Amino acid sequence: MDDKAVLRARNLSKRYLAVQALAEVNLDIQAGEVHALLGSNGAGKSTLVKILTGAITPDTGEVLLNGQRIPPGNPKAALEAGISCIYQESNLVPALSVLDNIMLGRQPTRGPGLLDRTAQRVFVRSLLARNGLLLDLDTPVQALPTGQQKEVEIAKALSLKARVILMDEPTAWLSQVEVETLFRAIRNLTREGVGVLYISHVLDEIFTIADRVTVLRDGKVHLAAPIGQINKGALVQAMLGRQLSAETDQWQHELHPSSAGPVALECRNLSKAGLFENINLSVHRGEIVCITGLVGAKRSELVRTLFGAERADQGEVFIHGQAVILRRPQDAIDRGLGFVPEDRRRDGLFMSLSVNHNLALASLNPLTRLGLVSGRLLNGLGQKQVARLGIVPPRLETPVRNLSGGNQQKVLVGRWLASGANIIILDEPTVGIDVGAKADIYQLLRHLAAEGAAILIVSSDMEEVMTIADRILVMAQGRLVGNFLKGQASQAEILRAAGGELA
Known part of the structure; x- marks a missing residue:
């Protein structure tokens, strides 16, 4: 002692x-x-x-x-x-x-x-x-x-x-x-x-x-x-x-861009005064793109704009090749976008509601019969997503506040999958999540990409970026200053770009 x-x-x-x-x-x-x-x-x-x-x-x-x-x-x-x-x-x-x-x-x-x-x-x-x-x-x-x-x-x-x-x-x-x-x-x-x-x-x-x-x-x-x-x-x-080494080695050697599908989400010359300027980016189906950068790079503001939560001053957004005007998040949701915010508890989940109800929040119309939500359809949707995502515990009635951080994140992703979303934007998806749950989230995102989803991630975790991304975009002070394929740049080069210096 x-x-x-x-x-x-x-x-x-x-x-x-x-x-x-x-x-x-x-x-x-x-x-x-x-x-x-x-x-x-x-x-x-x-x-x-x-x-x-x-x-x-x-x-x-x-x-x-x-x-x-x-x-x-x-x-x-x-x-x-x-x-x-x-x-x-x-x-x-x-x-x-x-x-x-x-x-x-x-x-x-x-x-x-x-x-x-x-x-x-x-x-x-x-x-x-x-x-x-x-x-x-x-x-x-x-x-x-x-x-x-x-x-x-x-x-x-x-x-x-x-x-x-x-x-x-x-x-x-x-x-x-x-x-x-x-x-x-x-x-x-x-x-x-x-x-x-x-x-x-x-x-x-x-x-x-x-x-x-x-x-x-x-x-x-x-x-x-x-x-x-x-x-x-x-x-x-x-x-x-x-050990996780075998799993992460597998992810690090999967180079999807060569086999990625058509462009699912694109913006051209997107600008918002005081936040970001002349942003041009694209995400293909089957591809995971990570946006990284230092504090103040305005990454979160950019992806919120792509989801319709903020209004751009100029520029264009294209979803599956069609120009769209996003005045509110519902406009993005209607076109197959889903958004997992940085603070899942404050901005994403209803902590007192059950897993089932949180999963269904973006899919209520198809579950409604004569103005009432069908319990049978609601449970069917919940059971499908719980099984698909491996949510633990697999009890639909569990309040989401009782779940671990990793399983709460799965519920948010499941909400958008249930709605039919095929473009998923995630802002700092593994903050406050342990290494085992991180591995589960990475595996889930890889599976979604393999099924043809387009995944756009904001992450400050450089190890995460190097592990999961097919393509890495770097922002600094509201501008895109780097665009790297997996394996094209080291962490040091990406960090130099994030500091405003082209690598």
Whole structure:
């Protein structure tokens, strides 16, 4: 047992009916270290975090902070002991200022009903300065970029005297610049002796920021080691029980453009003031085209325009060779386009609705009889897509919020397949998805392309781009600055183009 451990979890087990969510899990987090926690969806990470924060009670085992046992199933006790959690979904109040979010519920007073705003500001300014956080106290949180919102949550945790901070997918929606800023904040935390449990699906991040790593699979610890003693292959093996090299090698050697079909989607001289200018691109049937670039390249704005969610100022869009005017998304949907947005939870899915209803949302007309949706037709559509896409669990009535990120993404793709779409646009399709689920998504997209679908992807993940794309388009500052076939350019050449320099 390590004497430097600030938090110790011992022999934690939790069962839900027939499912063993955790089995005899041991975890130490040392003062001043970043300890990465990895595992595929369903591995037990969320259950472990809920036990550590007191949200649920383990069947067996205990959690100790600085040697003191924390009462199980008691969030208040865990928080007061010094355990805080920064979740993937923000817990901040958007309309309140940075200052008020950090001090919410704990504002100092000068007497009954009188807040001591001066004392608040002095305390928070000192806190931010000690930890290298540069935040304007009076700015409403909703006006901050996502990366700075994460910094506000870190400051809030520190104001609660946190000794251990759990971070659940903290970079899921951040730009690369914001990721680097967050990493600086994390390093400042560890210099102050705070222990960080860092949960992520992005393996490159683990090797950048973590000191040690623990991997869960099927509720059990399958690997626990210093980060310097392992490689990416060992992590994947521990997470999945298998290697992905054979699968990715197969994708990387499939060169589809030579056998691609006719042009399915095309734009000519497409421009929108202040966003993008003179964009010319095409996607063939049977082809996967990836658009990559740095933050601010306006890739998302471009694909939203191609889907009719934004209006271009000039230029033309062609679908299957026919010029079209896209005034709204329905115009694109009617012509066989589907769109999977970057934030699937906010912009794509209805989280409280079932898998079945989410799958059917773009296909209600053919399911309607005498003004009512036919339950028989609805279930038939759902069963077909669940089987086709391998959605897990395969229960149509399951609320989509209960699915893993990878299966939520499959539901969105299935919605468009059910509608008959044969041109699919996906914006950052694997953000927040583990490596096993990524492999499933890649395989699905390859199968769709092989069936003749045209696939257009926006991705900031260079490894993903090099793996899945038949053709790579590079955008910089609203312009297309590179167009490469698979194998024509290295990552370095693509990154140079993304910086505005033609490769």
